Amino acid sequence: MFKSLWSIKCPNMRNKIIGVENIKDIDFFEDEIQIKVYLKYPDYDDILNIEPKERIKVIRKRKKEIYFNALTQLQSENFKRIGEKNSPSGFEIKCDKVELLKLNKSKEVERIILCKQEDEYISALHNVEKYFAVIARFVIQIENRIKGLQDYEDRTLLIKARSGDEAEEKLKKSFKDYEKPYLNPYGELVRWKFEEFIDWYETSYDSIESMLDDDSEGIEIFSRLKSRRFNSERAWKREI
Numbered sequence: 001m002f003k004s005l006w007s008i009k010c011p012n013m014r015n016k017i018i019g020v021e022n023i024k025d026i027d028f029f030e031d032e033i034q035i036k037v038y039l040k041y042p043d044y045d046d047i048l049n050i051e052p053k054e055r056i057k058v059i060r061k062r063k064k065e066i067y068f069n070a071l072t073q074l075q076s077e078n079f080k081r082i083g084e085k086n087s088p089s090g091f092e093i094k095c096d097k098v099e100l101l102k103l104n105k106s107k108e109v110e111r112i113i114l115c116k117q118e119d120e121y122i123s124a125l126h127n128v129e130k131y132f133a134v135i136a137r138f139v140i141q142i143e144n145r146i147k148g149l150q151d152y153e154d155r156t157l158l159i160k161a162r163s164g165d166e167a168e169e170k171l172k173k174s175f176k177d178y179e180k181p182y183l184n185p186y187g188e189l190v191r192w193k194f195e196e197f198i199d200w201y202e203t204s205y206d207s208i209e210s211m212l213d214d215d216s217e218g219i220e221i222f223s224r225l226k227s228r229r230f231n232s233e234r235a236w237k238r239e240i
Contacts, residue, residue, distance in 0.1 A: 015104065034094045139195045144188075201222045
């Protein structure tokens with residue numbers, strides 16, 4: 001009776017190979033596989049009582065230890081380091097299925113990415129439509145008004161697109177109706193004229209259903225990083 005490679009080498013193994021749902025699928029892989037192996041980040045709870053500069057030294061030392069421990073398990077010496085020399089985060093290597101299973105079982109390994117799969121994944125990402133939150137600015141123009149304050153509106157709009165640029169181009173087509181003039185209560189013509197795009201944000205959602213299903217932490221449709229000055233209430237001070 002046929003026994004698959006995975007069941008002989010490592011039964012009940014936790015699968016760390018990204019994109020491979022069933023570890024049994026390794027049986028159908030090519031004989032040589034190009035992979036990227038990312039290693040676990042070192043534990044650091046025991047060094048929080050020392051200064052940040054010293055923590056980094058310890059972390060780098062531990063990362064190198066994890067890295068070299070992982071390398072001792074390799075059959076081949078033809079590997080390429082991922083990350084800096086003093087702070088490696090993994091390596092790229094061409095291996096066979098037996099070695100792949102061995103790495104998958106290694107306690108130093110966090111995840112494994114098939115290089116061919118990674119290229120296909122990146123390529124596929126460019127063709128996937130997701131919802132983009134786009135901020136568009138409209139200035140309120142009243143005929144013959146040239147002095148005083150002028151109101152404007154920043155609209156946040158959700159639209160499905162493959163990129164932020166495509167989202168903006170799609171939205172521009174709908175702005176013509178929004179810009180149509182109308183008479184205000186004083187008989188003056190008013191229009192809400194598109195002025196510029198302020199920013200856009202790619203959400204993690206590809207459907208309205210996926211948004212509605214995500215009720216654990218709220219639906220993030222926009223995020224922007226800014227800076228401000230510290231004060232005593234905003235700072236996080238820890239005694240070391």
